Amino acid sequence: MSRKKAVKGKGGSKSPKASPSSGRTGKGLAAAAAPSSGLVYPSRPSLSNSGEFYDIAFKVMLVGDSGVGKTCLLVRFKDGAFLAGSFISTVGIDFRNKVMSIDAVKVKLQIWDTAGQERFRSVTHAYYRDANALLLLYDVTNKASFDNIRAWLTEIHEYAQQDVVVMLLGNKADSTHNRVVKREEGEKLAKEFGVPFMETSAKSGLNVELAFTAVAKELKHRTMKEPDEPKFQLKEYVDKEMRTVGCCRS
Numbered sequence: 001m002s003r004k005k006a007v008k009g010k011g012g013s014k015s016p017k018a019s020p021s022s023g024r025t026g027k028g029l030a031a032a033a034a035p036s037s038g039l040v041y042p043s044r045p046s047l048s049n050s051g052e053f054y055d056i057a058f059k060v061m062l063v064g065d066s067g068v069g070k071t072c073l074l075v076r077f078k079d080g081a082f083l084a085g086s087f088i089s090t091v092g093i094d095f096r097n098k099v100m101s102i103d104a105v106k107v108k109l110q111i112w113d114t115a116g117q118e119r120f121r122s123v124t125h126a127y128y129r130d131a132n133a134l135l136l137l138y139d140v141t142n143k144a145s146f147d148n149i150r151a152w153l154t155e156i157h158e159y160a161q162q163d164v165v166v167m168l169l170g171n172k173a174d175s176t177h178n179r180v181v182k183r184e185e186g187e188k189l190a191k192e193f194g195v196p197f198m199e200t201s202a203k204s205g206l207n208v209e210l211a212f213t214a215v216a217k218e219l220k221h222r223t224m225k226e227p228d229e230p231k232f233q234l235k236e237y238v239d240k241e242m243r244t245v246g247c248c249r250s
């Protein structure tokens, strides 16, 4: 299998007027032009010599209400740090790349961090179409963000590909004193919609690696499954990993 070189670095915020077709010029954005298969191939190697090699690439989007912790989750996953302090709401859309080793295959996730604010919704819609996976977040300390999950799922249904991988994440699980949404409620909603679920914390790191690894595994298996290999069961994998490590893995 030939190895491709990952375009590294931050994508940079896109203006609200950007669209997948018009905005994808420049270094990071060139990699975002996805063929209809959903796989993302860089059109040319990165200009930087520090680029990492990878075998396959996928586009993952973080969606959910403003303030649920999408940017913090991405920063935790990418840099292993928590963005404490004042809340800086994302403007438009931005992406970061991360190459993961999944069963000896280098999988590049191009992770798009969307703005949760209503005024950017039309920008976000334009990016759904190319997404291979969506991490849909709510905040366990914010009931409205949980109640809005149904509307988000309707939106996903409307704008994303039919076979997009969706995972529901109840973030800020570290905030025990401010919690207003029980884990069981998240589990129930996820079951109703047939999507895998876990609680996460960008602050403590709880389940952050697991959420992205599970999605990367599912996408890698879909693409590279041998004919005699059993189908990868995402929900079973998540449930097993959660059982193995109790509820809490960072």
Ligand SMILES: Nc1nc2c(ncn2[C@@H]2O[C@H](COP(=O)(O)OP(=O)(O)OP(=O)(O)O)[C@@H](O)[C@H]2O)c(=O)[nH]1
Pocket (backbone or CB within 6 Å): 064, 065, 066, 067, 068, 069, 070, 071, 072, 073, 083, 084, 085, 086, 087, 088, 089, 090, 091, 114, 115, 116, 117, 171, 172, 173, 174, 175, 200, 201, 202, 203, 204
């Ligand atoms: N306690 C706790 N706070 C968190 C966590 N994740 C994010 N926060 C805080 O929640 C606030 C919002 O986080 P962001 O990641 O910026 O939220 P967002 O979903 O990206 O918001 P938009 O960009 O407006 O869509 C910030 O003040 C973070 O510090 C978490 O896991 N635990």
Ligand SMILES: [Mg+2]
Pocket (backbone or CB within 6 Å): 070, 071, 072, 088, 089, 090, 113, 114, 115, 116
């Ligand atoms: Mg943000």
